[in-house]
Amino acid sequence: MSDRSSQRPILMFDSGVGGLTVLREARVLMPDRRFVYVADDAAFPYGAWEEPALKDHILTLFG
Known part of the structure; x- marks a missing residue:
């Protein structure tokens, strides 16, 4: 990994708060990285969404 890309933050995206445990472990494994x-x-759970609508929703979030 280049020095430049290692300075970029890592995006952790989740449909709820369950990903906080994954984030915690990632911080342990990569303590020098920003997250x-x-x-x-608000849109939880994602399982009930039709794929095209979910894609549109996520793209809108990150605008």
Whole structure:
């Protein structure tokens, strides 16, 4: 990994707050990296969404 890409934050995106445990472990494994955690609990659960609508929703979030 180049020095430049290792300075970029890692995006952790989740449909709720369950990903916080994954984020915690990632911070342990990569203590020198920065993280951005986004939880979209307003649209939880994603399983009920039709794929095209979900894609549109996620793209809107990140605009």
